[in-house]
Amino acid sequence: MDAAQTTLKKIALLLAFALLCLGPWSSSAYAQPTILTCGSINITNLSQFSCAVSSSTGVPIPYTVSSVVFNPADPRQGGWLGVTPQSGTISGTGANTVQSLTLQLTQTAGVATNSTATITLTPTAAAPAGSVAGTIIAVYAPSSSGGGGGNGLITANPTSLNFCNGCYSAQSVVLTTSSVSAVPFTINAPSWLTVQQSTSSVSSTASTTISVSVNNFSQASSATTVSIVYNGGPTNIAVTIGGSGSGVLSVSPSSISWSYNSTTGAFPSAQYVTITDNSGASAWNANIAVTSGDPLWLTFLNGNTGINGGFSANISTFYIQPTSNVASLSNGTHTATVTINDSNNNQTSLFVSIAINTGSGSNNGLTVSPSAVTLPNVVYGSTTSVSSSVYITSTTSGTASYNFSGSCFGISGSFYGNGSSTASIFAGSSAVQFVITGNPTGLSQTTYNNCSLNIYLINTSATVSVPITWVIGSGSGTGFGNPVLPTAMSFVYQIGASSNTLVPQAAIISPSGAWTSTTQYNSGSGWLTVPASGTGPGPAPISVSAANLSVGNYSATVTFTTAGGTQAVSVAFQVASSPVIYISAGGTGDISLQGNNGTIIGAETFQVLASDGSNIPYTASTSTPWLSLYTAANGTTPQNASFTVNLSNLANGVYYGSINISAPSAANGTVTVPIVLTVTGSSSTGGGNLNFSTSSLAFTAQVNGSLPASQNLTVTAPTGTTYTASASGTYNNTNWLSISPSGYVSNASQNISVSVNQGSLPAGNYNGSIIFYPSGGGSQSVTVSLSVTTTGTNTVITASPTSLNFSANQNGSAQTLTVSVTSQSGSSAVSFGLSTNVASGTGWLSATTAGYVTPATISVTVTPGTLTQGTYTGTVVISPTGGSAVTVPVTLAISGLPSVSASPTSLNLSYSVGGTVPTTTINVTGGSNLNYTTSVSSNCNCISVSPSSGNTTSNPTITVTLISPTTLTAGGYTGSITVSGTNGSTGNTTVTVNLTVAAPLPTVTALVNAASGASGPVSPGEIVSIFGTATNPIGPATPVALSGSDLVNGNVPTTGLAGATVTFNGRPAALTYVSSVQINAVVPYGVAGFNNFPVIVTYLGQNSNGFTVQTTTSVPGIFTQNGSGSGPADVLNSDGRTNGPNTPAAKGSTVSVYLTGEGATTPKGVDGQVTCSAGCSSISQIPVPLLPVAVLVDGQPATITFYGEAPLLVAGVLQVNFTIPTTVRSGPVPLVVSVGGNSSQQNVTVQVQ
Incomplete structure (x- = not known):
């Protein structure tokens, strides 16, 4: 009895500890500042390798390199890797700040391949409380010899990229090397980055450009590395995420890649650059710096390397241009930087590179026409491929092949007719056609002019390089004239x-x-x-x-x-x-x-x-x-x-x-x-900002005949006039019309060489135009006609009917009629070609057939599309082999103005903040193939529609949803959606929107043992911590801990605390602490034997998601003094003082430790009961676990003198009294308590004298 009373007095000292149990438990895994690293890195040679480190929260973290641990497989047992600096601070004010560690081999002798070293970066005492260490795994992976590739180092420019949050635009990096032979490489990058590469190798004469963009900001980390992996590498490009939506000062494009080929002597066009400033700056200046040792090959349009300007509506523009010094640059890639500063001291940079190729001057009788190719422009976001052709002749017979060099994003090609990589070419015979195809899918909006097609004869030195230019979207922008x-x-x-x-x-x-x-x-x-x-x-x-x-x-x-x-x-x-x-x-x-x-x-x-x-x-x-x-x-x-x-x-x-x-x-x-x-239809050659030598040009050619001679168009204009020029003449996506020069022209008074190529055209008449956008404004054009005839004049086929007539409404459906083609009576089958021409409108007439040999049926289709009301004419041209072409006139009459309508005309939406975002639809009707647009207004700026424009055939339904609904407060909101016909369609429908927003739904994100921090199954009576988020709170913003006034008859009620309740499989739990992001609860004893049941938090009348848990017999967790689940245990010495470095327990003395997760008890546990709250006259009145309890101190079994539910604490806290073995070590030694064979967490200690 005396022993029992002594124990009761001792455990009564735990009243202060009871308050500790009621407070919050937190783990470093939740919102603690963490050192982020590059993870793992290959050390391949004696070069220096960089690893970016950053702070997960942006808070500066002082750190030291506390250890470099080498694995046992290393025969040297360490010493092969150096790390600098040995200490530092991830400093700065950005959301995710970055600095680099340098890793370098100290020597390689005796170091086994694939040896690893673990570098630990430990926060110092000055770091924010709870800061978490970071680790780097270095692997010694020496580069192998052989393999045929070059072994030069690859240099990246720039060496780092930053994307502001929400900025998806691609950024470019130019890769160069000093190696004469090609250096093959691969690219490693995280899945939330998209990296496009046009080639898989780089050499001193053929640089390449990679394109990097963010595809998923929700998965993006604050910092990462794009690794260029090669024999002798890698070369790493640091990528960081930071800043707000559009950045403070930004430039578009962020990089420019040009190419120059001495064979054509054509300099790249001037580049139009846009600056955007969101800091309120009024002015800016920009300066150009080229690589040291290079002549000045880049200037602004004023011919200088510096320029000043001001902002209008936060936007300003300028041009940069190559100079004649480009012709004197050596083979390879040369770089320059344009540095831009605003009047608020913000800075950004534009990187410019130019690839020089002077090695194709000798063609040894091999000729490719035209000598430069401009693919047809496409609009940014298009997925439709375009093509253009070149024609190859040679004075020597042989086998022609090809390759592409430079940054050829989306560009491919093949020889016409066989789709092969080679084609036979015969001296003096007809030209061989090669088709260049551009696929714009996924490409950025810019001008691509760093790609060349190289045509060569196998086993000879005859090679010709053809530079390729391609504009996606606005490209560099005309900057001149007015499209x-x-x-x-x-x-x-x-x-x-x-x-x-x-x-x-x-x-x-x-x-x-x-x-x-x-x-x-x-x-x-x-x-x-x-x-x-x-x-x-x-x-x-x-x-x-x-x-x-x-x-x-x-x-x-x-x-x-x-x-x-x-x-x-x-x-x-x-x-x-x-x-x-x-x-x-x-x-x-x-x-x-x-x-x-x-x-x-x-x-x-x-x-x-x-x-x-x-x-x-x-x-x-x-x-x-x-x-x-x-x-x-x-x-x-x-x-x-x-x-x-x-x-x-x-x-x-x-x-x-x-x-x-x-x-x-x-x-x-x-x-x-x-x-x-x-x-x-004008014959005038002047009247605008430009004057022309003629208002139209006409060419004639024969099928399979030689190319017509080019013609000169003379352009004159006042001094200082500039313009952009482009040619438009296509058939089946192949451009038959070309001009030189094209694009931006700084001297308007000069000759324009106009060429046509009938190589892919059947007999017929074709119309094109040359469009000029002069700097004085407006646009001017010169028409070009091409008549392609057969070599004979006899008629060998008959078409029936001889004409076709169609009628349709605006935006109506496509219609098809047929034409029968037969040979002249008594003739054998005749093969033929097929083409269409239109005299007005564009793209509305097409014709197809199956075999292109008589007898045949031709399907002629008209597509009204966006044609306005009126009559349109065109022709179907049937071109037989060895005979004259037969023309079938086609007439299309367009009438009527269809109207677009939408239903329903009102929508009612409801949303609980944090819950499922409501989505509904609007149906758009009025006829087939009608175009429409939508506009949205609301008093919450929270309503979104998709698509914003569409077509009643392809997009008959508009989806309505909410934007950033979690930012809305509870209440009612109104708005409207207007659906309007466009592009020839009429009609307006306004749809009213009523939105009701309820308070956010509480959301449970995690549930752990309140003592150990471990997640997993729960045991009856276990004290757990439930976590939520501030945006979906599970309790009050001001934390509330259980106090004496909350007790009912001396026990903890299961009816909730501060408006929050928790149920386990429908059974209410006793709560000891609640806040918006954490609740401490006691698992009801009645859940024993149940599995896969929900834990639900109810706050302010709204239920959370069901967080599924399982049960087990016991999950013991020892309470620790720092609340982290590791370190010194909550232990009382025999004299009642807290165990610690200054108050160690003597060997042979008895101490008390406190834990939870012991499971069911006898007598049966009662939810919320405070043990011995009304007094206990005997230890036998204290509930004890049904499962056996054991204690290990420093790995040695300890004698237990008492275990049972801790008096004056809520049921679920277990007290164990045990004797420190006399043979354990002094100092902090491991302490483990097991219940029913299940052990408590590791890294918990008791201090022994």
Whole structure:
């Protein structure tokens, strides 16, 4: 009895410890600053190798290299690796800061291959509390000899890349080497990075470029390494993630790769560069530095290496250009850096490289035409391949083969007709065709001009290199001329006036092909509607809405990306409180005209109106030379006004003019009538910013005949005029028309060489054009026609019917009719070719057949697509072998304006923050193949639709969901979605959206033993820690610990704490601590025998996810003094003091340790019961585990004098009294407690004297 009373007094000292058990338990695995490293690295030679280290939270972490441990397989037992620096601090203010450690072999003698070393980086005492160490595994992997590849080092420029959070744009790295022979390499990178490579080797004469982009920011770490692995490597490129969405100061493109071939002597085009600054800086400067020892081969357009500028709406631009010194550069890759600084001391850099190839000057009778290739431009994001051909002749017969060199992203090729890598070529015979194909899938938006096709004769020295240029999207941008007109437009509205006074306008897209648009608001938001995409040439409708806008001036910039370049269109919108003057031309606020053959366009009429219908006097005027006012200049609203257009001196092209309406008494004062004029069929050679020697060029050629001689087009212009030029003449995605020079031309007064190639064309007539964008604005064009005939004139086939007629609605479905082709009576089968031509419109006519030999049936298909109302004509040309071509005229009549509608017209969404994001759909109807766009507005900026534009055939359903819903507070929100017909479709439907947001759902992310921190099965009565997240809280923001006032009859209630409850398989648990991210709970004893059941936290009436657990008999965990689950155990010495370095336990003395996870007890455990809360007169009243208990001290069994539930603590805390064996070591020694054969966690100690 006396012994029992002594024990009860001793354990009563645990009242202070009881409070410890009630507080939170935390593990370094949760939100602790951690040293991140490169993980593992191969040490291949005596070179220095870098390993990037960073902080997981951005908080600076001082550290030391505490150990370099070598594995037992190393025969030297260590000493082969040096690490510098030995200490440091990951410092800085970024979200993820980075510095590098240098690893280097000290010697190699006796070091076994694949020996490993583990480098441990340990946070110092000055590091944030709980900082976690990092490790690096170094593997000695010496490079092997042989293998045939070069063994030079590969150099990367730049050596590091940084991506701001959410910035997906690719960045380029140029790889070079001094090795004459090719150095093969592979690339290692984490899965959240996409790395594209155009070649798998690099040499001193053939550098290569890799493209790096982030494909998944949710998986991205703060720092990583892209490793270029090769014999003698690797070369590592550090990649870091940091910064906000668009960065503070950024440049696009971030790198430029050019090539120069002395055979063609053609310098790369000037590059258009955009700077974006989000720091509010007003000015910037840029400076160029080339590699030391190189002549100055790169300047700005002003010819200098320095330039200054200012920002407009956070954006500015400049050009860089190669100089004539490029011709004097040695073979290989040369680099330069453009450093850009803003007035707020932010800095960024643009890396430029140029690959020089002067080795193909001698061709030994081998000729490739043309000598340079420009693949047809494609819009960024396209997946449609394009192609172009070259033609090969030789004075010597042999076998031709090919390869590509440089950065040939997406580019491939083969010999026409056999798809092979080789082709036989015979001296003096017809040219051999080689087809170059470009696949733009996944490629970045830029100009690719660092790729060459090399054609050579096997077993000879005859080689010809053909440089290839390809523009994806806007590429370098024209920077000159205007692929989109007008470049500025304005709208005006009086508050309270009819919405009919807000007349729409249109931007006229000149280049043929797909285009896209983006809108950036400078003031206000959501008031502008612009189609996200479309196909040119044609209008892009632009409209505004004054909903939710107050009186004031608003502006935005719409950037169009077209096949002819990128064009910014500024949009101004004035909202006034008093009457304004505006114009209406058939319901629009602008005028678009087409003129032909130098005629005069008769009177064109528009209305001058007042927003309130009142009489406002005005004066009209124009300074456009080809415009004349037809009606009086002075008038009063409402009034019809007219003008005429004189085309007599205008060359083919697109022109912009305007009429200014001045009304001083109106709130807006003036209004501009924008007029865009498209001229075709003109014989004039001037009238624009450029003058031409002719308005059109004509070529004739024969099938399988020699190429027609090139013709010169002379271009003259005032001094200082610059322009970009491109050729457009394709058949089956093959360009038959080419010009030289093309792209950016700094001296406008010169000759343009125009060439055609009929090699892939059947007999027929073909039309193309050369489009010029001069620096003075607008665009001008010269038409090119090509007539391809057969070698004979006799007719050997008959086609029936002799003509075809189709009719369809705008955006209607495709239609097909057939033509029968037969040989002349009595003739044998005749083979033939097939082609189509259109006189108006583009891409609407196609023809196919099965065998291309008579008798045959030809399927002729018309696709209305985006054709506007009108009549279109074309021809199907059937070209028989040995006979004259037969032409079948085709007519397509387009009528009607289909209308788009959407349903339902209202949506009701509900969302619980942290729960499943609601998704619903809108159905778009009105007919087949109708195009539409969507616009969204809401008072929460939280509604998203996909797609933003589409087609009723391919995208009949719009998906509606929420953006960043977790940031929303509980309450109601409203918004609207407008679905509008576009590209020839009409109709508007507004869908109202009502959103109800409830409080966030609590979310359980982890459950661990509260003493050991171990996850896994639970045992009855075990005290556990349940974790959640701050965004989906499982309890109150202010932590609450159990206090005496919370006890019920001296016990812990199972009804919850501070609004939070926890159930295990439906059984309520006693809680001792709750916060938003952690709850300490006692597993109910009634879960014994159940498996795979949910643990659910209920907070403020909302249930969490079900966190599934299993049960086991026991999972003992010892409480530790630091709460981490390791280190000194919570042990009381025999004198009642806490065991520790200054209070060690004597050998042979009895101490007490405290743990949880002991499992079921006898008497049976009661949930929430505080042991001996009402007093215990005997130890026999204390519940004890059903399973046997054992203790090991320093690996030696200890004698247990008592074990049972700890008095005055909640049931689930086990107390074990044991005697320290006399033969254990002194100091901190391991302590392990097992219950039923299951042991407690490792790395727990007791201090022995």
